Each structure stands twice: as structure tokens, then as C-alpha cells.
Ligand code: SF4
């Protein structure tokens with residue numbers, strides 16, 4: 001348990017009257033900041049509160065700090081910025097809230113204000129990564145060595161999981177080739193390829209194309225698309241609106257029924273960009289509406305444990321991964337214990353707050369040490385969650401062999 005410099009409920013600041021600081025003036029006038037009724041229902045779902053037992057490290061506590069600063073009752077305080085940085089951004093507090101406090105939106109605005117006013121510094125290497133991610137051609141080139149290393153099975157970082165990405169052929173080229181060969185006639189969708197997914201984990205995009213086309217879906221990959229802006233949003237950096245506009249333009253011009261995304265964090269960000277204009281569907285949720293081809297596998301003891309990404313169930317408010325989709329993998333499967341709880345990845349949270357992220361993962365991943373199955377497969381549907389789960393083995397949290405796979409790879413005719 002950590003000791004809060006502001007006391008158990010932040011009360012040392014109460015009654016302290018000042019003018020609202022200029023950087024928070026936008027937040028000060030917003031009703032959402034005052035919507036919290038202090039019921040505390042959000043506390044039990046919050047991983048940072050569970051970890052610390054510190055009220056300031058909970059949704060209710062952070063909202064109170066932000067509101068007190070906005071109303072001028074608390075001077076801009078380094079501890080407010082620190083507690084804001086401690087938030088994983090998992091959004092588990094939103095569906096738990098009876099007052100419908102738009103916590104994620106408030107968090108996003110506060111992060112941007114803290115970075116813009118210098119209260120939070122973004123490490124140089126993360127600024128560079130975000131700058132590159134916003135420029136797809138540059139990012140593809142910068143990640144070429146990492147793509148090559150994965151291709152040849154060299155995984156120098158705990159977050160890098162195994163796979164064989166194409167080195168030069170893009171997902172757009174691959175989809176075009178398969179579309180010409182198979183000529184599907186069903187629903188026409190556009191695929192968001194993503195920045196990190198396309199640069200580093202491209203084999204998952206290829207598997208996505210194969211599964212969609214095998215199930216008679218027409219797949220377009222608009223080449224004008226780019227990064228969804230989730231990384232910039234997590235870091236509190238500028239440029240999110242421009243990235244959303246670029247993707248909005250690219251997808252609206254594609255003449256499709258929906259955009260399909262295979263990473264839940266990117267899906268949430270793209271859904272915001274296209275809200276009210278074009279449906280954005282999580283890939284597995286979309287596949288759940290189709291009469292899926294089912295894989296036939298020998299029942300040889302393999303067992304899949306399914307984890308549900310926060311940005312799927314809390315952010316996009318999708319009920320989960322449809323059981324019919326999981327059945328279609330042909331594997332014996334079950335939901336992982338604590339499947340709806342955060343794994344600690346939080347976009348780039350595991351790079352910014354590695355100790356917290358590891359602690360959150362440690363509680364959630366411990367079951368794998370004794371899980372039945374040979375092989376044991378941990379499957380989910382967000383690349384940053386796959387990276388985080390992979391790190392559990394590489395950093396000694398899990399002492400037995402296991403695989404991490406995107407669920408679409410388990411449906412893949414090439415699997
Ligand atoms: S987003 Fe997650 S970590 Fe942040 S306050 Fe809400 S539940 Fe806690």
C-alpha cells in the first residue's frame with residue numbers, strides 16, 4: 001500500500017480557495033467533472049486502487065483531484081499529475097459507474113493538459129515513437145529490423161512474441177491478391193491495419209484477411225489510412241485530431257459497409273473518429289454474425305484460455321468474444337480467470353509504469369502456472385495485450401511454456 005501525500009481522501013486540500021489555473025479552465029466549465037456522486041462502485045474494478053489501496057489512485061479520487069484543481073480549491077499539484085499518470089486507462093470504471101461519468105474523456109483531456117503545460121513529461125523515445133507512428137512509411141522502415149528479427153525467431157525484448165511477419169509485402173497488397181484469387185461476394189468491409197500491427201505483427205493482419213475472405217467477406221485495405229491516434233492519446237500528445245481526420249477520409253471514401261479492426265484499442269479510437277458516419281466493428285464480434293467455417297483439429301490436449309481486452313469490453317462495450325467464434329477455432333477453450341480485468345498493458349502504460357504494469361499482470365497471469373493443457377495457449381484480441389502476456393513468461397512470472405496468439409490466428413485456414 002502506498003502512502004498518499006494528500007491523505008486518504010485528498011482532504012488536506014479542501015477549503016483552499018484559488019482561481020482556477022488557466023490550463024484547467026476548459027475542464028472547469030464541464031459538467032461531467034461534477035457528475036460523480038461518490039458512490040465508490042468504481043473502486044473495486046480499478047486495478048490501481050486494488051494495487052495501492054490509495055483513494056487518490058482510484059477513479060473517484062482522481063476525479064476529485066481534477067475537480068478541486070479546476071475549481072481552484074487545490075493548487076496545481078505534482079501529486080495530481082502523478083496520480084493521473086498512474087491510471088492505466090483501462091476504462092473499467094466507466095461501465096461500473098451509475099452516474100455515467102465519462103471518465104475516459106476526462107482522462108484524455110487531463111493528460112493532454114498536463115503534457116501541454118509541462119506537468120507531465122513524455123520520454124523522448126516515446127515522443128519519437130509517436131512521431132514515427134503518425135507517418136506510416138517512416139514507421140514501416142524504422143520497424144524493419146524488428147520485423148526481420150521476429151521473422152527469424154530472434155526476440156530480444158520481453159514484449160516481442162513469436163511470429164513470422166511478411167517483410168516487404170503489405171497487408172493491402174496481400175488482400176488485393178487474395179481478393180482477385182477468391183472473389184468473395186459477401187459484406188464489403190475495410191480493414192484498419194494499424195501502425196504497430198502493420199509494422200511489427202503483420203502476420204496477424206494477413207491471418208485476418210485470410211479468415212475474412214474464407215468466410216466470403218470482401219476486404220478492402222485503403223492505402224490512405226494510418227495510425228488511429230491511440231498512442232498519441234495515451235501519451236497526451238498533440239495530433240490525435242489530424243490522425244482521426246485522415247482515417248475518416250480514407251474509410252469514408254472506400255465505399256464499405258463497415259470498418260473492421262483486429263485490435264481493440266485501435267477499434268475504440270477508430271470508432272470515435274467515425275462516430276455517426278460509418279460502423280466500426282471489432283473483427284471477432286463481426287465474425288460472430290457470420291456462419292463461420294469451423295477448423296477441425298485433433299483433440300490432443302491443447303487448451304486455449306481467452307482473455308478479453310479492456311478496450312473491447314469496457315471501451316467499445318462489446319459483450320465479449322462470441323462463443324461461436326471461439327468454438328470455430330476447433331480448440332477446447334475457456335475464459336481465463338479474471339478475463340474482464342486489466343492485464344496492465346494500457347497502450348503504453350507498461351512502458352511508462354513498468355512496475356505497476358507487472359504487478360497487475362502478476363495477479364492476473366498466475367493461473368497459467370498451473371493451467372491444464374498441452375500446449376497451453378493464451379488468446380486475446382489486442383496486440384498490446386499479447387505483448388504484455390508474452391512478457392509474463394519472459395520476466396519470470398510464468399514458469400511453464402505457453403503460447404500467446406490472437407484469436408483470429410486460431411481461426412486461420414493457414415494455422
Ligand atoms: S481507467 Fe482503469 S486504472 Fe484508470 S481509474 Fe478507471 S479503472 Fe482505474
Ligand code: SF4
Pocket residue numbers: 035036037038039040041042043059060063096097098099100101
Ligand atoms: S462509480 Fe461513478 S459516481 Fe460512483 S464514485 Fe465512481 S466515478 Fe463517482
